[in-house]
Amino acid sequence: MLLQRILTAIPLAILSVWAILYQSTEVLMYAFLLVTFIAGWEWGQLAGIKARSLRIVLAIVLTVTVYLAYRYILHTPWLHYMLMVTVTWWCLVMYRMAVKPPAPASDKFSVIKLLIAFITIVPPVLSLLRVHEIGQGAYWLLYMISLVWVADIGAYFSGRKFGKVKLAPHLSPGKTREGLYGGLLLTSLYSGAASVFFKLNFEQAFWLLVVTMLATLISVAGDLFISLLKRERGIKDTGAILPGHGGVLDRIDSITSSAPFFLVMLDFILRHG
Template identity: 40%
Template structure:
């Protein structure tokens, strides 16, 4: 398992960095691929639990949420209304084969993935040096994971959420925050593009790490609900897309609003 995880990281990390550096259409294709596979994993778990996902309305809703930054308000409302009408028609025609909980979970999965990954496009569209900002988002996520593993392995004694994730400890959580703050500080020293106060570094590292850990725990709650260990198997040693990008998706809005409201306005 460890060997597979290392190999996947050695191949995957340079690939991600390369796609981010290319930017443009490659950036959009990459995150759209993540969204499509992630929603597929949720719908597959729904099927295994005996539910019936609404594939077409769900994917349409995910795409609307994902591309919201490219749509004006009127087009977005029209598109959402169209998806809602399609869902109502399907629910009426196929009742009782398709039930309310099928539609509710299908929509929830689409909104969860579409809105959060949509912040990746917002970062690409709204900021100069978007490659550096997105790279920072990944680094903060990875450092939270690494810090949590190292500190939890070495000093972890007090269980944080024994029902959701028995191996996670408060010591590991503190280690994730520490390494994430350290990574934000190193970034602030290495990049010449933005002027940072030390308070900014502390806030960004702390909030990003907390959200990364919440994203991981929330994904664990989803898997617990559906009764599976991993959301998928597309990444050897790591599971599915949701298993690897659950934390990252919740760090995205933190980084976006941090640069939108704090750094750029105070520059």
């Protein structure tokens, strides 16, 4: 299983780095539209949509929404308002997961879960594209995405070595608090290396450390939220397109919550230069 995950992850990582560093934001947008379409198809299952044709319709609507938002919202104040709403939404999600157990597994259609797709998928995609446009944007975007990878690596090895206390046993039994601490430690070191690379001053480096650790915590919320939806639907993975990883949503779950927050705070960090 681990070997299969690695064999899938390596070409994906190489392709992602190449696209981020050497392609324009416009080209990247079309790549993200493909990811959005697949994620929309998978979300149809989470929402209880059984008809393949209707799942395709949802995927198309989400993809078109991202495209239109890129064209008409990305460079307007509306993006800021959208991000504020999204960050608030994730705070509410974290509270909900902390105080309320998942509902019993059901395959019934849910309008609410259908609508949640738009706030879970659209703002993060716009955030990634907006980061790519700013100064040194390709490298900032690479940092933001790789931050999730680094956190996963730290959590995996720390959890295997020291993991005892379950983080959220009702949602993801495999995650431990010790794994989370390992992820936070490794990402904090990673932020230090990034501060040197981006030549940040002391104040900027401090805030990058704070933002990095908060983004790591928020990324866990995205991971657990998708786990919650899968449990309530009675499924293990959102799809099977990525061998060893499951579906696209299984791979981008952490980014859905961390990307909007990171974009908001990155603007704050750069203004303190």
